[in-house]
Amino acid sequence: MTHSLLAPLLSGPLDIVGDVHGEIAPLLSLMNHLGYDQHGFHPHDRKLVFVGDLTDRGPDSLSVVKLVQKLTKAQRAQCVLGNHELNILLHQRKYDNGWFYGEEFADNGYIVPQALANDKNRDGILDFFNTLPIALEREDLRVIHACWHSPMMKSLTEAKSVVALKEKHEALIEKRAGNSSLDEVDISLEHQNQNPVRRLTSGPEERVPSPFFASGKTRHEQRVQWWNNYNETFCVFGHYSIPDGTPRGNHSTFCVDYGVGKRWTERRQGRTNRFTLKLAALRWPEKLIVFDEGESRQL
Ligand SMILES: [Mn+2]
Structure with missing residues (x-):
C-alpha cells in the first residue's frame, strides 16, 4: 500500500x-456527546479526526489504538502521527511507553493502571502507526500533531515511510554539523528544527538564555510558540497540553489538547468525575469545543 505523509483531509x-x-x-464519552455511536457512525455523516498521541499514560492504549484503527480503516476517521507514535515506531523506550513492551508504568513506586501489549498485538500496532500521515490538509483546514511549517511540507513527499524520512534528514544534518563549529546545543537544535519529522511532530525549539533543571536533567532548549507567527490556512494541532484550560493559538490556529493524558494523576487523588484535565474535540466548521464530560463552548 502506498500512502503519503501529507494527505488530503476528509x-x-x-x-x-x-x-x-x-x-x-x-x-x-466524547464520541457519545458528539453524536457518534461506538462504531463511529454519525447521523449527520460527520467524521472524526485525531491529532495523534493516541497512546501512553492512560489506562488502555490498546483499546484506543484498536478503535481508531477500526474507524480509519472504515474511512469514518483519520489520524495523524504524534511524537508518541513516532517514538514507538523508532523503538525508543520512554518513561511512559513501557505498556508497548509489556512493562508496567511506575511513578515513584505507584503503578499506573495500564493494559499491556504482547507479542500478539505489537506488530499490528506498528503496522497501523506506519500508515499514519504526518499532516492532513484541505482548502479551509489543516491538521497536524505539533507544528505546521510550510517550507517543510514538500519534504513529506520525499519518502514513503516516516522512519526512512527521519533517518535521511538525520544523516544530512549530521554531515552538515560535522563540517561546522556548532556546539552540542546547536547540533541538538538542528536535529529538532531542521528534521521535518521532528519539527512537525514535536515542534520547534530554541536555546534558553540560561539553562534550567527539569525532569531530572539540565535543559538548554525550550519550546517555541510557533503559532504566534502563523497566518495561513486555519490549523488545528495538539501536543501543547493546556492543563489550566487557557487556550493556545491565534486567529488561525487552535490547540485541542486539554491534558487528559495526565488524568491518571487526578484519579490517583481519588477523583472520579468533573476532571480538570479533559479530552476535547473542535467541531468544524462550527468552531465549537466539546469536552468529554459533555460541556461545550464556542471558540
Ligand atoms: Mn505530543
Whole structure:
C-alpha cells in the first residue's frame, strides 16, 4: 500500500479530537456527546479526526489504538502521527511507553493502571502507526500533531515511510554539523528544527538564555510558540497540553489538547468525575469545543 505523509483531509463536517493518551473511557464519552455511536457512525455523516498521541499514560492504549484503527480503516476517521507514535515506531523506550513492551508504568513506586501489549498485538500496532500521515490538509483546514511549517511540507513527499524520512534528514544534518563549529546545543537544535519529522511532530525549539533543571536533567532548549507567527490556512494541532484550560493559538490556529493524558494523576487523588484535565474535540466548521464530560463552548 502506498500512502503519503501529507494527505488530503476528509471533506464535510469534522470533529477534531485532541491527544487521547490511552484514555478510552473519555474517548467513548466524547464520541457519545458528539453524536457518534461506538462504531463511529454519525447521523449527520460527520467524521472524526485525531491529532495523534493516541497512546501512553492512560489506562488502555490498546483499546484506543484498536478503535481508531477500526474507524480509519472504515474511512469514518483519520489520524495523524504524534511524537508518541513516532517514538514507538523508532523503538525508543520512554518513561511512559513501557505498556508497548509489556512493562508496567511506575511513578515513584505507584503503578499506573495500564493494559499491556504482547507479542500478539505489537506488530499490528506498528503496522497501523506506519500508515499514519504526518499532516492532513484541505482548502479551509489543516491538521497536524505539533507544528505546521510550510517550507517543510514538500519534504513529506520525499519518502514513503516516516522512519526512512527521519533517518535521511538525520544523516544530512549530521554531515552538515560535522563540517561546522556548532556546539552540542546547536547540533541538538538542528536535529529538532531542521528534521521535518521532528519539527512537525514535536515542534520547534530554541536555546534558553540560561539553562534550567527539569525532569531530572539540565535543559538548554525550550519550546517555541510557533503559532504566534502563523497566518495561513486555519490549523488545528495538539501536543501543547493546556492543563489550566487557557487556550493556545491565534486567529488561525487552535490547540485541542486539554491534558487528559495526565488524568491518571487526578484519579490517583481519588477523583472520579468533573476532571480538570479533559479530552476535547473542535467541531468544524462550527468552531465549537466539546469536552468529554459533555460541556461545550464556542471558540
Ligand atoms: Mn505530543
